[in-house]
Amino acid sequence: QVQLAESGGGLVQSGGSLRLSCAASGGTFSSYGMGWFRQAPGQEREFVALISWSGGSTYYSDSVKGRFTISRENAKNAVYLQMNSLKPEDTAVYFCAATRFTGWAMKRYEYDYWGQGTQVTVSS
Helix, strand or coil, X not given: CCEEEEECCXXXXXXXXXXXXXXXXXXXXXXXXXXXXXXXXXXXXXXXXXXXXXCCCEEECCCCCCCEEEEEEHHHCEEEEEECCCCHHHCEEEEEEEECCCCCCCXXXXXXXXXXXXXXXXXX
């Protein structure tokens, strides 16, 4: 059983930056692919980014490509999401998730464990 806890959310002006962190415990972190999702009010939870177990491969949704960077530190059981050039439409609750799926996991059902989420609000 893996427990995940996000932090680093907050209120930022349009064009600003935030760095989200996700701390993992209770499992072999380095054996999981990790993803970030987000959910805006009244909308479906959507894929944002993923990183392979080794950190050697990453993938982003079109809406954040070039602005967000996902990374991980297996020695610290942590995954990060650096968010630059933030826009009001990035406002959402951001969730980290862990998957044992060995392919490109971009669907909610492909993830085994989820954090509670952290709120990101971008003002215009």
